[in-house]
Amino acid sequence: MRSIVNCARKHLTPLPRASPISADTFVGISSGQATTFSGLNSSWNAAYVLANADATRSPMNVELKNVAKTAMVKNARLLSGIIQNFPATTNAQRIDLGLSQRGTPKVPIPPPSMSPGITVTAVNGRIVSLRFSDPTDPTRRGKPPAVHSISVFSFVGDEAPIETRLFKFEGTVNTMETNVEFPATVAPGAKVWFTAFFANPRSESGLACAPISAYLQFGGDMPVAA
DSSP states (O other), X not given: OHHHHHHHHXXXXXXXXXXXXXXXXXXXXXXXXXXXXXXXXXXXXXXXXXXXXTTTOOHHHHHXXXXXXXXXXXXXXXXXXXXXXXTTOOHHHHHHTXXXXXXXXXXXXXXXXXXXXXXXXXXXXXXXXXXXXXXXXXXXXXXXXXXXXXXXEEEESSSOOSSGGGSEEEEEESSSEEEEEOOTTSOTTOEEEEEEEEEOTTOOBOOOOOOEEEEOOSSSEEEOOO
């Protein structure tokens, strides 16, 4: 709001007469509205001087200064809303006044076009540690651009199913590493499979990666990949 107030004081005190919109308005503000703001601005300036001068500084003058400032800021907010919504206001004028631009199209983030790389880094009993990677930049430690999350799936069996729907959903993570713990009903030595896919901030998913496998252990930590 400080930038709006400063620009309002710059442009509306006095009102520019050579306006590209009309002779009587400047980005939707009439000469009467500009005069009102100019008066509030002058009142605040005078009150500020009194409240800060050694000879006139007093609790009453400080309070009058605060009241004058509140009135000026309230009017500046009103004028900024009028300017922002005025049909002929251009984005160049909005920038000059410290207002947000209008009509700038937001480009939606598409679903990820690639599948994550996936590696088993360790198996500790029934817990399997996984690491994901960006296939376009395998050394990157963070998620690829525009990727918000990674959905992880598992399957227990000698062969990975062709259909992704037969995998069990293990959850969604926001980091490039995770652990998957299998229940006690899955026997030690069982072969397990994993697949995953990237998703954008709107939870639109990309393609699942090719499944990889590991074997659950009877206990202890077995490193698999560096």
